[in-house]
Amino acid sequence: KAGVTQTPRYLIKTRGQQVTLSCSPISGHRSVSWYQQTPGQGLQFLFEYFSETQRNKGNFPGRFSGRQFSNSRSEMNVSTLELGDSALYLCASSFAAGGYTDTQYFGPGTRLTVL
Amino acid sequence: GNSVTQMEGPVTLSEEAFLTINCTYTATGYPSLFWYVQYPGEGLQLLLKATKADDKGSNKGFEATYRKETTSFHLEKGSVQVSDSAVYFCALSDSGGSNYKLTFGKGTLLTVNP
Numbered sequence: 425k426a427g428v429t430q431t432p433r434y435l436i437k438t439r440g441q442q443v444t445l446s447c448s449p450i451s452g453h454r455s456v457s458w459y460q461q462t463p464g465q466g467l468q469f470l471f472e473y474f475s476e477t478q479r480n481k482g483n484f485p486g487r488f489s490g491r492q493f494s495n496s497r498s499e500m501n502v503s504t505l506e507l508g509d510s511a512l513y514l515c516a517s518s519f520a521a522g523g524y525t526d527t528q529y530f531g532p533g534t535r536l537t538v539l
Numbered sequence: 540g541n542s543v544t545q546m547e548g549p550v551t552l553s554e555e556a557f558l559t560i561n562c563t564y565t566a567t568g569y570p571s572l573f574w575y576v577q578y579p580g581e582g583l584q585l586l587l588k589a590t591k592a593d594d595k596g597s598n599k600g601f602e603a604t605y606r607k608e609t610t611s612f613h614l615e616k617g618s619v620q621v622s623d624s625a626v627y628f629c630a631l632s633d634s635g636g637s638n639y640k641l642t643f644g645k646g647t648l649l650t651v652n653p
Contacts, residue, residue: 428582457640467628467643480639514582520639524632525571525590528641530582 425451428517428531436537442503445534449496449517456498457528458490461512470513473498474520502536510538541566545629545644552619552651560614560647562603562629570631572596572605572612573641577626586614586627619651 429448437443449456458470469482473492490500496517502509512535516528546561564570571590575583587596592607601616612629629644 455639459641466645467630467641469640469642472639474639482640516583516641524568524639526632527573527585527588528632529585530575532582 428515428529430513430515430531430534432534433532434535434537436539437505438539439505439507441505442501443505443536444499444501445513445515445536447498447500447515447517447531449498449515450529453517453519453529454496455518455520455526455528456492456496457516457518458498458500459514459516460484461514461533462510467514470500505538507538509536511536541570541631541633541642543629543631543642543644545627545647547645547647549648549650552649554621554651554653555618556651558614558616558619558623558649560627560629560649562612562614562644564610564612564629564631566610566631566633568633570633572603573630573632574601574603574612574614575628575630575643577628577646579625583628619649621651621653624649624651 431446455474457472472480476492487503492498512533514533515531518526518528542565573588574586576586587598589596589605595604626646628646630641
Protein backbone atom coordinates (compact mmCIF):
# COMPACT_ATOMS: atom_id res chain seq x y z
CA LYS A 425 0.00 0.00 0.00
CA ALA A 426 1.41 3.39 -0.93
CA GLY A 427 2.27 5.74 1.89
CA VAL A 428 1.34 9.34 2.43
CA THR A 429 2.56 11.51 -0.42
CA GLN A 430 3.19 15.22 -0.33
CA THR A 431 3.84 17.61 -3.16
CA PRO A 432 5.92 19.51 -3.81
CA ARG A 433 8.85 18.32 -1.72
CA TYR A 434 10.61 21.69 -1.81
CA LEU A 435 9.38 25.23 -2.30
CA ILE A 436 11.06 28.60 -2.29
CA LYS A 437 8.86 31.66 -1.99
CA THR A 438 9.29 35.32 -1.13
CA ARG A 439 7.63 37.28 1.62
CA GLY A 440 4.07 38.30 0.85
CA GLN A 441 3.41 35.47 -1.56
CA GLN A 442 1.02 32.64 -0.92
CA VAL A 443 1.60 28.91 -1.20
CA THR A 444 -0.47 25.75 -1.49
CA LEU A 445 0.77 22.36 -0.33
CA SER A 446 -0.85 19.07 -1.22
CA CYS A 447 -1.22 15.79 0.62
CA SER A 448 -2.58 12.44 -0.52
CA PRO A 449 -3.35 10.09 2.37
CA ILE A 450 -2.95 6.34 2.51
CA SER A 451 -5.75 4.65 0.62
CA GLY A 452 -8.73 4.16 2.93
CA HIS A 453 -7.62 6.75 5.45
CA ARG A 454 -10.17 9.47 6.01
CA SER A 455 -8.38 11.73 8.48
CA VAL A 456 -5.63 14.09 7.42
CA SER A 457 -3.61 16.24 9.81
CA TRP A 458 -1.01 18.91 9.18
CA TYR A 459 1.99 19.80 11.35
CA GLN A 460 4.66 22.45 11.15
CA GLN A 461 8.21 21.51 12.15
CA THR A 462 10.80 24.18 12.95
CA PRO A 463 14.07 24.00 14.88
CA GLY A 464 12.82 26.49 17.44
CA GLN A 465 9.23 25.38 18.04
CA GLY A 466 9.50 21.71 17.17
CA LEU A 467 6.42 19.94 15.86
CA GLN A 468 3.22 21.91 16.13
CA PHE A 469 -0.28 20.86 15.13
CA LEU A 470 -1.97 22.98 12.46
CA PHE A 471 -5.33 21.31 11.77
CA GLU A 472 -7.11 18.04 11.16
CA TYR A 473 -9.77 17.13 8.61
CA PHE A 474 -12.17 14.23 8.41
CA SER A 475 -14.77 13.79 5.69
CA GLU A 476 -14.12 17.31 4.40
CA THR A 477 -14.75 18.85 7.85
CA GLN A 478 -12.16 20.51 10.04
CA ARG A 479 -12.45 18.87 13.44
CA ASN A 480 -9.56 20.49 15.23
CA LYS A 481 -7.34 23.51 14.74
CA GLY A 482 -4.06 24.49 16.32
CA ASN A 483 -2.96 27.87 17.50
CA PHE A 484 -1.91 29.42 14.19
CA PRO A 485 -3.01 32.69 12.58
CA GLY A 486 -5.76 32.78 10.01
CA ARG A 487 -3.19 32.99 7.22
CA PHE A 488 -2.96 29.24 7.57
CA SER A 489 -5.92 27.41 6.13
CA GLY A 490 -6.72 24.01 4.75
CA ARG A 491 -9.33 21.90 3.13
CA GLN A 492 -10.09 18.31 2.36
CA PHE A 493 -11.68 16.91 -0.75
CA SER A 494 -14.16 14.09 -1.13
CA ASN A 495 -11.35 11.67 -2.01
CA SER A 496 -9.65 12.57 1.32
CA ARG A 497 -6.81 14.44 -0.37
CA SER A 498 -5.99 17.63 1.46
CA GLU A 499 -4.39 20.96 0.76
CA MET A 500 -3.09 23.62 3.06
CA ASN A 501 -2.62 27.22 2.09
CA VAL A 502 -0.49 29.91 3.64
CA SER A 503 -1.18 33.46 2.53
CA THR A 504 1.01 36.53 2.93
CA LEU A 505 4.09 34.50 3.71
CA GLU A 506 6.46 35.64 6.45
CA LEU A 507 10.07 34.66 7.02
CA GLY A 508 8.99 32.71 10.10
CA ASP A 509 6.84 30.42 7.97
CA SER A 510 9.96 28.70 6.72
CA ALA A 511 9.56 25.15 7.97
CA LEU A 512 9.01 21.53 7.14
CA TYR A 513 5.28 20.94 6.73
CA LEU A 514 4.24 17.41 7.49
CA CYS A 515 1.00 15.73 6.57
CA ALA A 516 -0.26 12.67 8.39
CA SER A 517 -3.18 10.36 7.74
CA SER A 518 -5.08 7.89 9.87
CA PHE A 519 -8.05 5.63 9.53
CA ALA A 520 -9.70 7.61 12.36
CA ALA A 521 -11.92 4.82 13.56
CA GLY A 522 -10.68 4.93 17.15
CA GLY A 523 -9.82 8.57 17.61
CA TYR A 524 -7.04 9.01 20.11
CA THR A 525 -5.79 5.44 19.79
CA ASP A 526 -5.27 5.71 16.03
CA THR A 527 -1.80 5.77 14.58
CA GLN A 528 -0.97 8.72 12.36
CA TYR A 529 1.23 7.92 9.36
CA PHE A 530 3.40 10.74 8.13
CA GLY A 531 4.49 11.80 4.69
CA PRO A 532 8.02 12.97 3.82
CA GLY A 533 7.07 16.62 4.21
CA THR A 534 7.30 19.77 2.12
CA ARG A 535 10.28 21.99 2.87
CA LEU A 536 9.16 25.63 2.52
CA THR A 537 11.75 28.37 2.44
CA VAL A 538 10.58 31.98 2.56
CA LEU A 539 13.10 34.58 1.37
CA GLY B 540 -3.22 21.49 28.58
CA ASN B 541 -1.32 18.49 27.27
CA SER B 542 2.46 18.42 27.17
CA VAL B 543 5.33 16.03 26.60
CA THR B 544 8.80 16.43 28.07
CA GLN B 545 11.75 14.52 26.66
CA MET B 546 15.31 14.36 27.87
CA GLU B 547 17.50 16.95 26.20
CA GLY B 548 19.91 15.73 23.61
CA PRO B 549 22.04 15.13 21.84
CA VAL B 550 22.78 11.61 23.00
CA THR B 551 25.95 9.97 21.70
CA LEU B 552 26.56 6.28 22.21
CA SER B 553 28.89 3.60 20.96
CA GLU B 554 27.51 0.70 18.99
CA GLU B 555 25.99 -2.05 21.20
CA ALA B 556 25.48 0.35 24.11
CA PHE B 557 22.19 0.48 26.07
CA LEU B 558 19.82 3.31 25.21
CA THR B 559 17.28 5.10 27.39
CA ILE B 560 15.43 8.22 26.31
CA ASN B 561 13.18 9.57 29.03
CA CYS B 562 9.69 10.85 28.30
CA THR B 563 7.08 12.16 30.72
CA TYR B 564 3.70 13.62 29.90
CA THR B 565 0.80 15.69 31.17
CA ALA B 566 -2.66 14.96 29.82
CA THR B 567 -6.21 15.89 30.72
CA GLY B 568 -7.73 12.56 29.74
CA TYR B 569 -6.44 9.06 29.05
CA PRO B 570 -3.77 9.42 26.40
CA SER B 571 -2.30 7.06 23.89
CA LEU B 572 1.48 7.31 23.78
CA PHE B 573 3.77 7.05 20.77
CA TRP B 574 7.42 7.07 19.84
CA TYR B 575 8.24 8.32 16.36
CA VAL B 576 11.65 8.37 14.67
CA GLN B 577 12.86 10.82 12.04
CA TYR B 578 15.85 10.05 9.84
CA PRO B 579 17.66 12.92 8.10
CA GLY B 580 15.61 14.45 5.31
CA GLU B 581 12.59 12.29 5.97
CA GLY B 582 9.20 12.46 7.65
CA LEU B 583 8.27 10.73 10.89
CA GLN B 584 7.95 6.98 11.17
CA LEU B 585 6.01 5.29 13.94
CA LEU B 586 8.36 3.26 16.11
CA LEU B 587 5.93 1.96 18.72
CA LYS B 588 2.78 2.86 20.63
CA ALA B 589 0.78 2.01 23.74
CA THR B 590 -2.85 2.88 24.26
CA LYS B 591 -3.47 2.07 27.92
CA ALA B 592 -1.67 1.88 31.23
CA ASP B 593 0.88 -0.94 31.64
CA ASP B 594 0.89 -1.67 27.90
CA LYS B 595 4.32 -2.27 26.43
CA GLY B 596 5.02 -1.20 22.89
CA SER B 597 7.90 -2.84 21.05
CA ASN B 598 9.46 -2.78 17.60
CA LYS B 599 12.90 -3.39 16.09
CA GLY B 600 14.41 -4.04 19.52
CA PHE B 601 12.99 -0.83 21.01
CA GLU B 602 10.57 -1.00 23.95
CA ALA B 603 8.55 1.43 26.03
CA THR B 604 6.06 0.80 28.84
CA TYR B 605 3.10 3.09 29.57
CA ARG B 606 3.43 3.97 33.26
CA LYS B 607 0.39 5.87 34.45
CA GLU B 608 1.62 6.20 38.04
CA THR B 609 4.75 8.05 36.93
CA THR B 610 3.19 9.52 33.73
CA SER B 611 6.13 8.18 31.76
CA PHE B 612 6.87 6.33 28.53
CA HIS B 613 10.64 5.88 28.42
CA LEU B 614 12.21 4.42 25.29
CA GLU B 615 14.83 1.68 25.69
CA LYS B 616 16.96 -0.51 23.48
CA GLY B 617 19.43 -3.05 24.72
CA SER B 618 22.03 -2.74 21.97
CA VAL B 619 22.01 0.21 19.57
CA GLN B 620 23.36 0.15 16.03
CA VAL B 621 24.80 2.89 13.84
CA SER B 622 21.60 2.71 11.79
CA ASP B 623 19.60 3.83 14.86
CA SER B 624 21.10 7.30 14.55
CA ALA B 625 18.10 9.62 14.17
CA VAL B 626 15.85 12.02 16.05
CA TYR B 627 13.31 10.38 18.37
CA PHE B 628 10.02 12.02 19.31
CA CYS B 629 7.70 11.08 22.13
CA ALA B 630 4.07 12.04 21.51
CA LEU B 631 0.61 11.70 22.96
CA SER B 632 -2.92 11.75 21.69
CA ASP B 633 -5.45 12.56 24.38
CA SER B 634 -8.89 11.03 24.85
CA GLY B 635 -10.33 14.25 26.19
CA GLY B 636 -11.29 17.22 24.06
CA SER B 637 -8.85 17.55 21.18
CA ASN B 638 -8.31 13.90 20.52
CA TYR B 639 -7.46 14.19 16.86
CA LYS B 640 -4.00 15.65 17.25
CA LEU B 641 -0.59 14.61 18.45
CA THR B 642 1.32 16.62 21.02
CA PHE B 643 5.06 16.10 20.60
CA GLY B 644 8.12 16.44 22.75
CA LYS B 645 11.05 18.48 21.45
CA GLY B 646 12.85 15.44 20.11
CA THR B 647 16.13 13.78 21.09
CA LEU B 648 18.97 13.46 18.61
CA LEU B 649 20.74 10.11 18.92
CA THR B 650 24.11 9.50 17.33
CA VAL B 651 25.60 6.02 17.44
CA ASN B 652 29.29 5.69 16.63
CA PRO B 653 30.87 2.47 15.33
